Amino acid sequence: MKKLFTFLCLFLTFFSLTSSICYGEELENNKFTLNPLPYDYDALEPYIDKETMILHHDKHQKAYVDNLNNAISKYPELYSKGLEGLLTNVDSLPSDVKQTIINNAGGVYNHEFFWSIMAPEQPGVPMGDISKVISKTFGSFDDFKTRFKIAAINRFGSGWAWLVSDKEGNLSIISTANQDTPITQGLIPIIGIDLWEHAYYLKYQNKRGDYIDAWWNTVNWDQAQRNYEAVVAPR
Numbered sequence: 001m002k003k004l005f006t007f008l009c010l011f012l013t014f015f016s017l018t019s020s021i022c023y024g025e026e027l028e029n030n031k032f033t034l035n036p037l038p039y040d041y042d043a044l045e046p047y048i049d050k051e052t053m054i055l056h057h058d059k060h061q062k063a064y065v066d067n068l069n070n071a072i073s074k075y076p077e078l079y080s081k082g083l084e085g086l087l088t089n090v091d092s093l094p095s096d097v098k099q100t101i102i103n104n105a106g107g108v109y110n111h112e113f114f115w116s117i118m119a120p121e122q123p124g125v126p127m128g129d130i131s132k133v134i135s136k137t138f139g140s141f142d143d144f145k146t147r148f149k150i151a152a153i154n155r156f157g158s159g160w161a162w163l164v165s166d167k168e169g170n171l172s173i174i175s176t177a178n179q180d181t182p183i184t185q186g187l188i189p190i191i192g193i194d195l196w197e198h199a200y201y202l203k204y205q206n207k208r209g210d211y212i213d214a215w216w217n218t219v220n221w222d223q224a225q226r227n228y229e230a231v232v233a234p235r
């Protein structure tokens with residue numbers, strides 16, 4: 001028993017040291033970090049290719065994390081607000097870094113959300129309450145997809161298309177420019193698609209519509225349901 005305890009202590013000590021080597025600086029300085037993807041880079045094949053996922057996560061999202069930490073370094077008290085605290089109180093941000101924080105905290109938040117709302121081997125259609133609410137709001141799931149795609153196609157330049165809920169559980173489709181987020185508008189994202197060319201250009205070139213059509217196969221409707229439940233759950 002004593003040997004087992006000693007082994008566990010050594011294991012935990014080693015794990016702790018390893019973690020501090022990898023992430024110690026971020027933890028000590030309370031910086032924002034690049035979280036790993038919740039699945040393998042090739043998990044969303046054939047709809048989203050491995051090379052796109054590597055670049056998207058390791059280069060583009062990392063740049064948002066780094067730029068956010070650089071912008072916030074003058075104001076270390078802002079770290080404690082977290083991403084949502086920063087993005088839901090943008091008017092209180094220091095003016096010299098306000099837009100940089102909006103862009104890059106938004107970039108980190110949106111991408112974390114994006115990874116969460118996709119998963120391999122998905123059914124392609126919603127289940128549960130979210131399915132009923134979508135049909136009730138938009139007529140049918142197919143009608144919803146059509147309207148969502150129009151919003152996504154019509155987003156000029158870079159941005160996102162979202163299915164969002166207000167605080168009463170009413171659904172709507174919106175699109176945001178650049179890295180603006182629904183939470184800054186007081187809305188809760190249920191699903192969302194990245195419309196920056198870095199999200200699809202390697203595989204789909206300029207055919208954003210083809211990327212959107214393929215993306216439906218990756219949507220994690222269980223997570224969408226959980227996102228909606230968090231809005232309408234009794235408080």
Ligand SMILES: [Fe+2]
Pocket residue numbers: 056060111194196198199
């Ligand atoms: Fe992106």
